Amino acid sequence: MLLLTRDATVTYCHSRTTDLAATVRGADVVVAAVGRPRLIRGEDVKPGAVVIDAGYNPGNVGDVDFDTARTRARLITPVPGGVGPMTIAVLLAQTVDAASIRLGLASH
Numbered sequence: 001m002l003l004l005t006r007d008a009t010v011t012y013c014h015s016r017t018t019d020l021a022a023t024v025r026g027a028d029v030v031v032a033a034v035g036r037p038r039l040i041r042g043e044d045v046k047p048g049a050v051v052i053d054a055g056y057n058p059g060n061v062g063d064v065d066f067d068t069a070r071t072r073a074r075l076i077t078p079v080p081g082g083v084g085p086m087t088i089a090v091l092l093a094q095t096v097d098a099a100s101i102r103l104g105l106a107s108h
Helices: 020-025 083-102
Strands: 029-032 050-053
Touching: none
Parallel strands: 029 050
Antiparallel strands: none
């Protein structure tokens, strides 16, 4: 939604999207959060694209085939260690804010 407010063209896909590979090949930014190990293949990543892998699957693998995608992507998040630490940091900050408000230590 943040990208849409900046006039970006955003395409939502899922694991059953017809010709997902073709859509990925045209993307400048790919955010994968499907829950299917290595669904996004490296050969389908547009050279120079930014790849954010928010998926996590058994065996510490993401939704993007990291080893093949990293040779084409300009930037890529690893799994584990990519978006996970940021998610935890934001969740912790929000928990502290909520507790502060509940205890009357901060205003809404």
